[in-house]
Amino acid sequence: MQVAAVQSALVFPPILPVSASTLRQEMRGPTAIRLVGKDEEVFAEGEPATHYFKVMSGVIRTSKLLCDGRRQIDAFHVPGDLFGIERGADYRMTAEAVGEARVIAYRRCALDNPATAADQTLARDVVMTAFVNLERAQEHMILLGRKSALEKTATFLIEMAARMDGARGAPAATLELPMSRADIADYLGLTIETVSRTLTQLERAGVIALSAVRRNIRLRNRSALADLAAAG
Amino acid sequence: MQVAAVQSALVFPPILPVSASTLRQEMRGPTAIRLVGKDEEVFAEGEPATHYFKVMSGVIRTSKLLCDGRRQIDAFHVPGDLFGIERGADYRMTAEAVGEARVIAYRRCALDNPATAADQTLARDVVMTAFVNLERAQEHMILLGRKSALEKTATFLIEMAARMDGARGAPAATLELPMSRADIADYLGLTIETVSRTLTQLERAGVIALSAVRRNIRLRNRSALADLAAAG
DNA sequence: CGAATACTTGATAGTCCTCAACTCAAGTGG
């Protein structure tokens, strides 16, 4: 197994430039940039939902827990994504940084009262985010309910690759996953062992190549991967 | 096994009264009431999303299919619920009537352009529906990804009972399910055999009672059922 | 360089699916 060529690798996710307008908002008062360490919480399930957030760099995972500790990861949020948007009084998910991350916090009143929102565009983004999240959740339900471990894993790789391509503009040779096998497992409704075995299986089939750096995965045959993903 | 007392049974779902204002909307032109027969489509995945709908009576299921026919039911919509709301050009789900149903159709422009919407309240309902659907989808993901067949089934019964109670105001003795075992299975990510076995198991445990009319289920011990549902 | 962590691999078990037969309820036609 050869080490993936570093120069052709796409970093996942890209750093979002902090624009002048974003900075202006930050300084205006209602918003603030926050640094979040690896595995650190942005907010926890059940807490009062006072703010919502935008990812500036890094990746945020939102998840729910059952009382006995079983976890389901709802989504991974990459730079540009909003998260922590709630209809009710409290957060219904926990949000944590997958690695080091920067997020920008927005006071919630901006959502409740669009007329007084500092930025009308932001209010629109909030509604748009809800719709996009709903679409993703619906797509994820069929994965969780009806796909096999192989199909889940293939779908995951395709999905992550697509997000990387979208951020950079062109297909990349190597996928640099920001999250651990445990995160992947809890996202796909599997165990870490099954994720590991399935990736090995995909490597043996020549579809992917696992590098020495375990979170780097080279996609050797995207169309084969897409076939395995069990499309709608 | 005794037959459930009919007089104490709650019909699921209740008929929503057609209010004067609703009728006025209908006659105004942009909307129209439509009768949908059992298992008949309201719209299909991939069709242009020209309208969205409100359930007046009966139950509508929205679902997605994989290419090989595996199905995942996203949600059951009861009277008062909106469905068929899309961000993009096409429906991403198929909507069918579980039994006989009546739905009211709204032209989509009302959503795209809230300023020209006949009813501003409706535009707000549309956004609210998206948020509620997102919350339900997130709750459903942990069920699909992390719960056992027993926990899934118990959760389903509790959920359906809660919706019935909400519609009538008080807890009912008997749950009259409008959907088949196949629908339940495709909603929970199980097979019909597993659903059937699990219900039998719950009956043997004295938690529920299955009547001769198979879709009527009497809840004998709601707290036991809630315990089995594996709460957050 | 060593310890801790992340990941992989193996053996085994359990849950749920598949295939098949059977029961039951409801609807049909004589």
Next chain:
DNA sequence: CCACTTGAGTTGAGGACTATCAAGTATTCG
């Protein structure tokens, strides 16, 4: 009104897939 048909639901046996438990290996970080 009843036998027949049909579809829905139940039950059983066996098997496949994934989880669990347990090492073992590799990588990362101090």
